[in-house]
Amino acid sequence: RIEKSTRDFTDYKDVWVFGEQRNGQLNQVVYELIGEGRKLANKLGENLCVALIGNKLTSKAKDLINYGVDKVYLVDEEGLAIYNDEAYTAVMTELINCYKPSIILLGATAIGRSLGPRVAARIKTGLTADCTGLDIDSESGILLQTRPAFGGNIMATIVCKNHRPQMATVRQGVMKPAKRKSGYNGQVIKHHFDYNKLNLRTRVLKVVEEITDMVKLEEADIIVSGGRGVGSAENFKLIRELAEVLGGAVGASRAAVDNGWIPYAHQVGQTGKTVSPKIYIACGISGAVQHLVGMRSSDVIIAINKDPNAPIFNVATYGLVGDLNQIIPAMIKEIKLRGLSEAAASSENS
Amino acid sequence: MKIVVCIKQVPDTTDVKINKETNTLIREGVKSIINPFDMYAIEEGLRLREKYGGTVTVISMGPPQVTESLKEAVSLGVDDVILLSDRVFAGADTLATSYTLAKGIEKIGGVDLILCGKQAIDGDTAQVGPGIAEHLDIPHVTYVKEITDVTDKIIRVKRMIEGGYEEIEMDLPALLTVVKEINEPRLPSIRGILRSREMEVPIWTAQDLDVDEDKIGLNGSPTQVVSITTPKFEAKTQIFTGKVEEQVQNLFNALREQRIL
Ligand SMILES: Cc1cc2nc3c(=O)[nH]c(=O)nc-3n(C[C@H](O)[C@H](O)[C@H](O)COP(=O)(O)OP(=O)(O)OC[C@H]3O[C@@H](n4cnc5c(N)ncnc54)[C@H](O)[C@@H]3O)c2cc1C
Ligand SMILES: Cc1cc2nc3c(=O)[nH]c(=O)nc-3n(C[C@H](O)[C@H](O)[C@H](O)COP(=O)(O)OP(=O)(O)OC[C@H]3O[C@@H](n4cnc5c(N)ncnc54)[C@H](O)[C@@H]3O)c2cc1C
Structure with missing residues (x-):
């Protein structure tokens, strides 16, 4: 054509x-x-x-x-x-x-x-x-x-x-x-x-590396992201903990960033980063299109949301319906119990 | 300092509908606004004028209705506005758009600094700024988050890059595209609003600009949109329900079976 x-x-x-x-x-x-x-x-x-x-x-x-x-x-x-x-x-x-x-x-x-x-x-x-x-x-x-x-x-x-x-x-x-x-x-x-x-009119005087929380989201194999459903800056430690036991990085929706719960460098989506990790875990994120465009191509998407009709479930591979405050601790416990760790995740890559 | 700010009029939403028959975007009934990133460019222009003196001219290419957006720019306090509007400009891709805008800026004449937004929220290409600079044969810097110094010969800026920033110096005239970190745009003033009401927006057509017909509009556009679709999100989602512990067990069993974890 x-x-x-x-x-x-x-x-x-x-x-x-x-x-x-x-x-x-x-x-x-x-x-x-x-x-x-x-x-x-x-x-x-x-x-x-x-x-x-x-x-x-x-x-x-x-x-x-x-x-x-x-x-x-x-x-x-x-x-x-x-x-x-x-x-x-x-x-x-x-x-x-x-x-x-x-x-x-x-x-x-x-x-x-x-x-x-x-x-x-x-x-x-x-x-x-x-x-x-x-x-x-x-x-x-x-x-x-x-x-x-x-x-x-x-x-x-x-x-x-x-x-x-x-x-x-x-x-x-x-x-x-x-x-x-x-x-x-x-x-x-x-x-x-x-x-x-060359007759250059542009001079690069300095290149400054900023250590912004060490987030290399684009390169992470596992990303655990929190949204408005996380509820508070304090409660983001749940997200960090889950990311840590899995050896992953922490992402966020814009709502979480706009609320000041986590720096912008973590934002995934249209006006944030585009990621495609092996596993993307969306916690308390509704699934607005501006978020989806940034993570849709992840291999496996796991969504945790208390609303069974949340649009994030349309793109998820696996969905858990319920309160993330109960589900995440249960997941952390299970990961530790099963001995799944960073090593376990990365051995799967090779 | 003579400053030109380029603004684009865009639909107030990115939630567009598609006419399934013609495969084109339905723009009727959608309110238009100044591209949000361009508000930062206008603000930066005004701040530079306040600090160093000079004038701020806002230019836009688009259909006649763009006069509304240009009047809004006047209400914010810019000195002059110009609309480039002509049927033959229609259908331009970023190459033709930046060529036409460069021709308009050339006609304004004697410009020291050109400011653009980082990107337009509809086309999303971020290509027009660097394109204008190339057509005018002046240097450019994209993603500027701070202007640190300006003299009558040079400008120094900080440019955002992944994992940090660069400090760059350029000879003037030059072009910058700015990000939202650069400032906090002001609101219109009463005086500005009154002035904008009386303002007659000058319109320049192809004849007014010394343009090459093969470089404008559809003719001057190497790229061509051949199809537009709305993305479908299709996933075979496996939903776990029941008690939290059961859900979590089932999830990890599935992850193991699929050799994911
Ligand atoms: C131009 C533009 C650019 C944008 N760019 C981005 C972008 O880059 N990234 C981005 O993310 N967004 C972006 N947005 C915003 C986007 O449209 C949404 O507003 C945003 O993604 C919503 O974030 P959220 O899902 O965290 O919040 P909400 O939509 O409010 O969803 C919160 C979800 O949490 C669930 N929930 C609440 N409590 C709990 C609980 N205790 N346990 C489990 N679930 C719970 C709710 O059921 C709900 O589904 C952009 C918007 C625009 C207009
Ligand atoms: C669905 C779709 C996809 C497209 N994809 C492409 C593509 O991949 N490549 C391509 O070359 N064209 C593309 N086009 C055409 C392109 O959108 C138009 O040329 C558009 O006029 C300028 O590009 P932009 O909206 O991306 O602006 P950007 O380049 O993102 O705009 C950056 C800045 O340039 C200035 N600016 C942009 N347009 C104007 C204007 N009309 N008047 C004044 N200042 C302006 C503003 O300061 C703005 O902030 C596409 C169009 C559509 C509808």
């Missing part, structure tokens, strides 16, 4: 992933994009490539091959050590013009959502924001990009028919990350970028 492009794009080939990194540490979303990009590249019969920009990244570049990457385009310059919108835009533009990828995926992170639109506007192509689904239309070979809009109340599928590359930022925590395996054959292609020709 998608018409073919009316222009000749035979020059444009390959699926690219932007290798977002800070301090040489790749963002988790890069592995997710590699996992998804691999599928797209296979459907098209093209290569999967990573564009890696920064400083002292040679070993990182080589390591990426082990995730099923065919080519890593590496731009390694001292001046590129820290992300800078102007500098990285210039490098990405040069790479695109030089190697002509057909598709470029970036994480929908602070960096990806700043770099993506700048690059797309420079090369005058389309960019689909914050995608949660990607596919290749089998007839036309065009990238189908699905994304939530209107706060997750609708899903739109978007195409970029007559421009290349087709660019998308992709929400974190939605795609399954690629696994590391040995035996892949790929190559690292060093691309020399003349840093001195």
